[in-house]
Each structure stands twice: as C-alpha cells, then as structure tokens.
Amino acid sequence: MNKEKSNEILGILKTIIENPKCELNYNNIFELLIAVILSAQTTDKRVNEVTTILFDRYKTIKDLKEASEIDVEEIIRPLGLSRSKSKNIISVANSIYYDFNSNVPSTIEELTTLKGVGRKTASVVLVEGFKIPAFPVDTHLIRMANRLGYSKSSDPILVEKAYKKYIDKSEWGISHHLFLLFGRYYCKAIAPKCDNCKLKNYCKKKS
Ligand code: SF4
Structure with a gap:
C-alpha cells in the first residue's frame, strides 16, 4: 500500500457509496454512545427500532441511570446479549452522571473507562459525535484492510495504524x-x- 493507491481506492469507494454516514439514529452524543454499545453483534436497523422505544422512555442520562435493569433488558431483548447490555448502559449513565458531570467525555482514555466501551466504540463517539479525528476499526474494517492491502493483520490496533498511515487525518x-x-x-x-x-x-482476496 502507499498513499497514492489508498487515495485511488477512496476515490472509487466514493463513487460506490453515495451517502457515507452513520446508520445509527441519535439526537445527542449520549444517545450515540448508548446506540453504539447496543450495536454489538446486531444490525444498526434493529438498534434503531429499539432505541426509538428506549430513548422515548428514558429521555435523559438521569432517567437511564435510575432505570431498572429488568425493564431495560425487556426493551432491548431483540438485540441479544440483553442482560449484559442492560447492565452496561445503566452503568455508563451512572458513570457519566456522577464522574463526568453529565457530559460524555471526549477522550479515548476517559471513554474506555466506561463499562462496555472499548476502543472501537470510543473512536466512533469521538469521530462521529465530537468530530475529533479517530479511526474506529471493527470486523468489516479488518476485512477491508486485508482484502484491499492496507494490512495483513487481524489485530484491530495494527489495522487502525495501517489505515492512519495511508489516509489523511481529515479523511478518517x-x-x-x-x-x-x-x-x-x-x-x-x-x-x-x-x-x-x-x-x-x-483486491488481494484469492477467489
Ligand atoms: S473481495 Fe475484492 S473483488 Fe470481491 S467485492 Fe471485495 S474488494 Fe471487490
């Protein structure tokens, strides 16, 4: 890979993907964070169906921190992993309310102190919510890096480094x-x- 080739790939991708934007629905950065946590191992479409109900019932960070785990679990059941996701999002609401004065933190270090928030989720919140350059890497991004020649690794940290090496920060x-x-x-x-x-x-994929 080199920068020129990477730019060519991005140019072609821009002709294929007409509207490259986040497919999760949210009204504020807290809702984005919760939606991304809930999106593990399910589709954005399902998350949107569930968060319509969830955010209508729990309108603020305070509302969600006071929610019962069982009630939240019932609402988010269609997403799978509902018990752990329920615990995590209520814990996140508590942490943000008490530790961050009801403001979603805006650094990867702080975000990853929240329960159920890993580097990928934190990076999505940074780049999507705060517009701070970050490069979230999930299973799709690893597969793309392998197939398009950015990296042979399956380690998300190494793949993130490879993308960042060849792509300008403003384009992350x-x-x-x-x-x-x-x-x-x-x-x-x-x-x-x-x-x-x-x-x-x-493409490097052998078909
Ligand atoms: S595997 Fe290669 S050729 Fe097939 S869709 Fe992906 S990039 Fe295109």
Missing part, C-alpha cells in the same frame, strides 16, 4: 464510513459481490 471519518458500508453491503465476509466490483484491481 469519511473513510471509516466508506470502508464500513462497502464491507457491510458489497464486500461481505461470505459471498462478496465480486462480479463487476470496481476495486477488483486492488
């Missing part, structure tokens, strides 16, 4: 969405849409 946010959505809808883990793929010439 949009690039993350481009790779994510291309991986989600075209270059899927199983049965990628390789016929007529505009990135075929850059």
